[in-house]
Amino acid sequence: MSTVLSAETLSAAPLSSATLWSGRHADSRELEHWSAVAQTVAAELAAGALERDNSGEDPLEALELLRTHGLAGLVVPAVYGGAGAHWETAFRVIRILARADASVAQILGYHYLNSSCLAFYGAGRDQSAWFRRIAEQDQLWSDALNPVDPDLELIADGAGYRLTGLKRFATGASATDVIISAAQASGGRHDGRIVIFAVERGREGIRFPGDWDHLGQRASASGSVRFDSVHVGEKDVVGFDEGTAFSTVVTPGVQLLFGNIYLAAAEGALEQARELTLARRNSWFLSGVQTYAEDPLVHRTYGELVARTQAVEALADKLNRRYDEVIGLGEAVTEADRARLEVEVAGLKVVSTEVALDVTSRVFEVTGASSTKRSVGLDLYWRNIRTHSLHDPVDYKKTEVGSYFLNGTVQPISLYT
Structure with a gap:
């Protein structure tokens, strides 16, 4: 390797x-x-x-x-x-x-x-x-960085700080080893700076309410994490959010991760649906064929869903390689480099969301009523994509792509863009 x-x-x-x-x-x-x-x-x-x-x-x-x-x-x-x-x-x-x-x-x-x-x-x-x-x-490693929650308090205490507050949707925090988070320091040697720090899951004062109860991604440990006067020392400091173009390239990376997961939902649903269709022993009485696997209408549905999924796969593969190229520039990454990557990945987010939702829903048309049994689990792909695709509204991704295409406008940098 x-x-x-x-x-x-x-x-x-x-x-x-x-x-x-x-x-x-x-x-x-x-x-x-x-x-x-x-x-x-x-x-x-x-x-x-x-x-x-x-x-x-x-x-x-x-x-x-x-x-x-x-x-x-x-x-x-x-x-x-x-x-x-x-x-x-x-x-x-x-x-x-x-x-x-x-x-x-x-x-x-x-x-x-x-x-x-x-x-x-x-x-x-x-x-x-x-x-x-x-x-x-x-x-x-997991994180507690949900930007729509109130900011955490990081208040100076002796040579270190005390961290207090709640962060929702802290995926993996209750199940992994280390939690990375950020807060603006109040007092101390880092006063006024946004400090990025990492603490072990079992540190005193960290609690997990166990409040993740959603339609999909149910095993993602995405509940809240509460910090009650948690000690953060200098050895826990990872760095600082200075707003550089390079540091913010992490966000297109997160969005690219989502695009690949959404694509996988479509691919996984198609794989299971294919097995279910091939296992069906009869056919619709008007089809004129012996099995559903021989039905031209079934072929048409699969053809459409597979072709669209393949198109998303090609775009994802291209951008996965592109990500290596951009972050390989390191601190030489420019705002323009970062903007182009952001918009390209936003395009993937749009098509992967829409294709995955369509595929994971429509596979039932070619697998039949028996495939809706809970024990079959074909619905898991749709539940997962439906839940996670609401992470940030895809319509705003469309406006990102459209405004850049028309006017060269770039959205304000955030943990979503």
């Missing part, structure tokens, strides 16, 4: 974006190896996906499966003990896993992006110890 940069290069310089990401693409060997690993994990995840969805409990055993197969350290540089894989590879792994269990795949995708905030927000800092812990301990 290829690595992003050689160990000698990484060891010779302080950590920066350039030591993590070179802008080069994954080679076929790397992609094939990790795709095979992901396929193995996906097969095991699929066996328990419906049970995890029904229980709604934190997917602790499933996350152990990710660790066992080396997926926790996938994008950690090789010199720190990780696999040193590319983002194209990471997004492909997520897509394969999401076909089997979108909840677990979402947690892993967030882990890759949250742990990489060590570089996005900590450029120039020595982050080697953080990365080594991720690789050596197979750590998984």
